[in-house]
Amino acid sequence: MIEREIYQEHVKKTAPKSPMMRSLIAAFVVGGIICSIGEGVKDIVKLIAPDMAKQDVGSWVSMSMIFLGAFLTAIGVYDKIGHFAGAGSIVPITGFANSVVSPAMEYNREGVFFGVCAKMFVIAGPIIVFGVVSSVLVGIIGLFL
Amino acid sequence: MKIRKGSFRLSNGVYFKSGYTIVGKKEEDGNFSGNFDLVLKNDLWGEKSYEKAECKMHREAISGAIAKSNLTRDDVDIMLAGDLLNELSASSLAARNFPTSFLGLYNACSTFGECVLVGSMLIDGGFADIVTCSTSSHFSSAERQYRYPLELGNQRTPTAQWTVTGAGACVLSKKKPNFEDNLVKSDQVIEDMNEKDRKFILDTAVARVKYEKNHVAKVVEGTIGRVVDLGIDDESNMGAAMAPAAADTIIRHLGDFDRKIDYYDAIFTGDLGRYGKELLEYILSKEGIDLSDTYMDTGASYFKPEQQTFQGGSGAGCISTVFNGYILSKLENGALNRILVVPTGALLNKDTPLQKETIPGIAHAFVVETEKIKEKYSKKQ
Amino acid sequence: MDYFLSYLKVFAVGGAVCVVGQVLINKTSMSSARILVTFLLLGVLLEITGAFKYMEEFAGAGVTVPIMGFGSNLAKGALEGAKEEGILGAIKGGLSAVSAGLSSVILFGFFFALIFKSKSKKV
Numbered sequence: 001m002i003e004r005e006i007y008q009e010h011v012k013k014t015a016p017k018s019p020m021m022r023s024l025i026a027a028f029v030v031g032g033i034i035c036s037i038g039e040g041v042k043d044i045v046k047l048i049a050p051d052m053a054k055q056d057v058g059s060w061v062s063m064s065m066i067f068l069g070a071f072l073t074a075i076g077v078y079d080k081i082g083h084f085a086g087a088g089s090i091v092p093i094t095g096f097a098n099s100v101v102s103p104a105m106e107y108n109r110e111g112v113f114f115g116v117c118a119k120m121f122v123i124a125g126p127i128i129v130f131g132v133v134s135s136v137l138v139g140i141i142g143l144f145l
Numbered sequence: 146m147k148i149r150k151g152s153f154r155l156s157n158g159v160y161f162k163s164g165y166t167i168v169g170k171k172e173e174d175g176n177f178s179g180n181f182d183l184v185l186k187n188d189l190w191g192e193k194s195y196e197k198a199e200c201k202m203h204r205e206a207i208s209g210a211i212a213k214s215n216l217t218r219d220d221v222d223i224m225l226a227g228d229l230l231n232e233l234s235a236s237s238l239a240a241r242n243f244p245t246s247f248l249g250l251y252n253a254c255s256t257f258g259e260c261v262l263v264g265s266m267l268i269d270g271g272f273a274d275i276v277t278c279s280t281s282s283h284f285s286s287a288e289r290q291y292r293y294p295l296e297l298g299n300q301r302t303p304t305a306q307w308t309v310t311g312a313g314a315c316v317l318s319k320k321k322p323n324f325e326d327n328l329v330k331s332d333q334v335i336e337d338m339n340e341k342d343r344k345f346i347l348d349t350a351v352a353r354v355k356y357e358k359n360h361v362a363k364v365v366e367g368t369i370g371r372v373v374d375l376g377i378d379d380e381s382n383m384g385a386a387m388a389p390a391a392a393d394t395i396i397r398h399l400g401d402f403d404r405k406i407d408y409y410d411a412i413f414t415g416d417l418g419r420y421g422k423e424l425l426e427y428i429l430s431k432e433g434i435d436l437s438d439t440y441m442d443t444g445a446s447y448f449k450p451e452q453q454t455f456q457g458g459s460g461a462g463c464i465s466t467v468f469n470g471y472i473l474s475k476l477e478n479g480a481l482n483r484i485l486v487v488p489t490g491a492l493l494n495k496d497t498p499l500q501k502e503t504i505p506g507i508a509h510a511f512v513v514e515t516e517k518i519k520e521k522y523s524k525k526q
Numbered sequence: 527m528d529y530f531l532s533y534l535k536v537f538a539v540g541g542a543v544c545v546v547g548q549v550l551i552n553k554t555s556m557s558s559a560r561i562l563v564t565f566l567l568l569g570v571l572l573e574i575t576g577a578f579k580y581m582e583e584f585a586g587a588g589v590t591v592p593i594m595g596f597g598s599n600l601a602k603g604a605l606e607g608a609k610e611e612g613i614l615g616a617i618k619g620g621l622s623a624v625s626a627g628l629s630s631v632i633l634f635g636f637f638f639a640l641i642f643k644s645k646s647k648k649v
Contacts, residue, residue, distance in 0.1 A: 001389065008377070010427065011377060018552040019303075026548075027544045028545045031540050034591060035537065035541070061591070062627040066627055067630065082300065088544040088548065090544075093593055097631050101296070101639065105644045109643075116640070124631075131597065139617060171648065285646045299557070299558040
């Protein structure tokens with residue numbers, strides 16, 4: 001039989017790779033479109049409430065984008081966008097919404113308590129933990145600045 | 146009879162009385178279209194969850210195989226079954242509908258091979274007369290158990306495979322089958338079903354392609370696989386993890402029985418996928434074994450390229466639906482007379498790759514030969 | 527014309543950020559959660575180095591809609607909290623800055639999961 005190292009080397013060399021060009025273009029276009037929608041929401045919010053603080057406008061934009069991502073996930077469209085666009089629909093905040101809503105929906109057959117609620121952060125858990133931990137660390141560093 | 150470590154020859158051979166397969170719509174659209182007994186329009190089959198649907202497929206596949214062999218469920222001595230869900234839940238829950246002794250087996254996607262090996266040994270050893278072997282897998286239940294939620298918008302890697310939604314079952318018997326066995330029309334099985342279940346079955350696929358049955362198939366020899374691990378750690382590249390195990394089993398099998406590969410009309414491996422198939426050919430060519438064009442990987446051949454499954458089909462239902470649908474009909478109409486079937490499996494769960502374990506593979510081999518059916522039966526048609 | 531130019535900038539920068547993510551996926555086969563964490567931490571880093579402010583001025587939603595914006599908000603909130611309320615602010619600041627997004631994602635996730643079921647895939 002073939003040597004372990006030779007086999008691993010062979011697999012590394014010959015394993016099929018993702019089509020680089022096509023996936024990059026798809027990610028660029030879809031990512032760009034999602035960000036442009038965000039900009040559009042921002043302009044609309046500014047139009048409705050011209051006096052709103054910049055931070056609050058940002059909150060409205062994230063909430064709208066999260067709603068968009070969550071809704072497209074719920075009606076079963078977001079996974080198709082993701083299949084096409086890859087990082088183009090993962091990196092925007094809609095992708096974060098998708099990673100929360102999709103496990104919640106997947107496990108609703110196990111009930112609301114142990115299914116939906118317990119499994120909601122199976123994928124997005126690390127994002128929130130890393131986010132909170134890093135923000136507190138940054139805040140503590142900020143005390144000494 | 147023991148030939149050498151792990152390899153054995155049955156004293157009389159054990160016959161395939163019948164085979165029955167249930168698959169989903171995507172599987173029917175693939176290359177083996179028309180070879181399945183029952184095709185589901187909707188892979189939930191009217192159930193509340195994909196796990197329940199898989200369990201139902203499993204149960205109906207066993208019932209179908211028993212019906213096609215002109216037996217009742219009381220005639221079956223032992224049921225051997227397995228699947229990919231947690232603690233064999235699909236087959237265990239399916240088995241509660243049968244008044245039969247039950248052994249649950251697990252060797253990942255090679256479970257069907259394990260079932261046939263154990264079943265034929267049980268019968269040949271005189272411990273049972275009729276044994277059913279069945280395995281199932283379901284794309285949507287496997288996806289959530291091993292990978293991600295269905296609605297998560299991520300991309301599958303190009304080495305990934307597509308878990309087959311399907312269940313296949315066969316009936317092994319000590320006695321030589323009659324001509325009528327395995328020819329009972331599948332519509333008849335469907336007619337016995339209740340109205341609600343029937344609604345989800347595709348009309349165009351009520352019966353498989355009719356073929357002239359002039360042979361019966363039997364298991365004659367087998368080689369039980371070893372767990373082989375060459376250090377592949379990418380859980381989305383299972384073909385690479387399983388190919389060395391398949392190579393090991395084939396090399397051992399040929400050595401133990403002192404044969405060349407052209408002894409067989411055809412060699413079928415389980416679900417290595419397109420890339421895994423290349424790897425197996427690469428490893429074997431280094432050993433001077435040329436698989437050539439008599440070799441088919443059922444996973445690699447399962448889906449058409451435009452179905453976007455990348456490497457092809459996988460799962461415990463992959464080899465069992467192809468064997469009980471396509472291969473068995475080829476054996477029974479005399480197109481193939483002596484074949485080697487090598488189901489392959491990757492032995493991992495969701496946690497082992499996270500614990501930095503590499504992925505071991507396993508492959509079992511069994512030899513199926515055919516026997517010409519008696520003249521008086523052949524004429525009856 | 528001004529509108530067009532600003533949207534072009536948003537599109538180009540947002541797309542470019544996603545392309546970086548796609549390169550990471552193709553080269554390292556990272557899962558989507560790892561990609562999100564990477565960009566989140568990148569956002570935190572850009573915020574504390576002060577670069578994010580200029581990027582936002584230039585591209586607007588092109589950098590705030592990617593999860594980097596979430597990271598930058600976390601860091602910004604924590605820094606402001608630290609300045610105003612000391613240690614308690616450093617702990618509270620980050621989460622309260624992103625609380626609208628976080629609460630809404632939990633809310634939507636909960637209610638959509640009650641109404642909708644996941645569907646099987648075709649490709």
